[in-house]
Amino acid sequence: MKLLITGGAGFIGSAVVRYIIENTGNSVVNVDKLTYAGNLESLTSVAENERYSFEHGDICDRAFLEKVFDIHQPDAIMHLAAESHVDRSIDGPSEFIETNIVGTYTLLEVSRKYWNNMDASRREVFRFHHISTDEVYGDLDGTDALFTESTPYAPSSPYSASKASSDHLVRAWYRTYGLPVLITNCSNNYGPYHFPEKLIPLVILNAIEGNALPVYGDGSQIRDWLFVEDHARALYSVVTKGVVGETYNIGGHNEKTNLEVVTSICDLLTEMNVPLPAGLDAFRDLITFVPDRPGHDLRYAIDASKIEQQLGWTPQETFETGLRKTVQWYLENSNWWERVLDGSYSRQRLGNI
Numbered sequence: 001m002k003l004l005i006t007g008g009a010g011f012i013g014s015a016v017v018r019y020i021i022e023n024t025g026n027s028v029v030n031v032d033k034l035t036y037a038g039n040l041e042s043l044t045s046v047a048e049n050e051r052y053s054f055e056h057g058d059i060c061d062r063a064f065l066e067k068v069f070d071i072h073q074p075d076a077i078m079h080l081a082a083e084s085h086v087d088r089s090i091d092g093p094s095e096f097i098e099t100n101i102v103g104t105y106t107l108l109e110v111s112r113k114y115w116n117n118m119d120a121s122r123r124e125v126f127r128f129h130h131i132s133t134d135e136v137y138g139d140l141d142g143t144d145a146l147f148t149e150s151t152p153y154a155p156s157s158p159y160s161a162s163k164a165s166s167d168h169l170v171r172a173w174y175r176t177y178g179l180p181v182l183i184t185n186c187s188n189n190y191g192p193y194h195f196p197e198k199l200i201p202l203v204i205l206n207a208i209e210g211n212a213l214p215v216y217g218d219g220s221q222i223r224d225w226l227f228v229e230d231h232a233r234a235l236y237s238v239v240t241k242g243v244v245g246e247t248y249n250i251g252g253h254n255e256k257t258n259l260e261v262v263t264s265i266c267d268l269l270t271e272m273n274v275p276l277p278a279g280l281d282a283f284r285d286l287i288t289f290v291p292d293r294p295g296h297d298l299r300y301a302i303d304a305s306k307i308e309q310q311l312g313w314t315p316q317e318t319f320e321t322g323l324r325k326t327v328q329w330y331l332e333n334s335n336w337w338e339r340v341l342d343g344s345y346s347r348q349r350l351g352n353i
């Protein structure tokens, strides 16, 4: 099978590409615009593999996409390319509307035309897998409720609203045109190769360097954390075994407040004997409460029983084991994150088109 993966140079996309090349016999075409979030250095372990190829371009560019489909003749699409950072969407929503909505629409249209022209046997197996977020459901109150696949959409931020729009487009292309789609909505991911603007890598790197650890509001917002490699396995299960037209929620059963996440990282750094920056008694002393994000969602928590029962996927990492692996990875891979922080990370080695 040849999988066309959009956004394969991003955090989750690169984990999916590495997983497929390293654990299956399938081929991957990575289509990525290489925005600030795209980093080909997250793919060095697979870059020379003959089953991997890269095409540099924008999913909003229809002519580019048609050429990629024509050359590579993919059997399935895994669509991860997106603008993904909530704070950036509040500061400037336009790129979120462009990539997340117009880009998804363009990819759907190119996929539909391609699928319509496939021969019958290949049409049967073709899949369009749209990767989305639990943030489309809005937030939960203090009860025990969890997001299920039938929770009504109530997005709060420009980011989650743009992802909700793209989910609706994908469902409409299934209902109206019969395009064989799959949708997954996942909780917060963490793990290696995470861009250091996101909470967990930001806190690890700020702590090592003795910088403030910013916590929004009182830090009581709850997120359900999933180790990125567990997400990659879940996505591969869905694209290969999922039922067409279905939605699968993916989560880690790891609800933590943001403050718990930050203090856990501080405690792990102490336990791992990371030297305290000069003048500090404890990493926790770096915690700094900052004004809350506008519209900040209080709690996300996923009911992942459908994918567990129907596709046999379960997370392999608990928050404790996954966080330990993540902190260890950042301690051992300063060559990756230093080049991200100083802006010298690779955006070259472009593709053929």
Ligand code: NAD
Pocket (backbone or CB within 6 Å): 006, 007, 008, 009, 010, 011, 012, 013, 031, 032, 033, 034, 035, 036, 037, 038, 039, 057, 058, 059, 060, 079, 080, 081, 082, 083, 084, 085, 099, 103, 131, 132, 133, 134, 163, 185, 186, 187, 188, 189, 190, 195
């Ligand atoms: P990311 O920001 O790390 O990576 C996004 C990738 O998409 C980058 O490589 C970027 O260069 C590429 N890209 C952006 N605009 C593009 C365009 N117009 N054309 C082609 N490529 C483009 O994102 P991520 O955290 O890896 O998330 C991947 C997907 O998973 C997103 O759709 C996101 O909504 C979803 N998701 C993320 C999380 C999370 O916790 N990070 C959770 C659930 C779902």
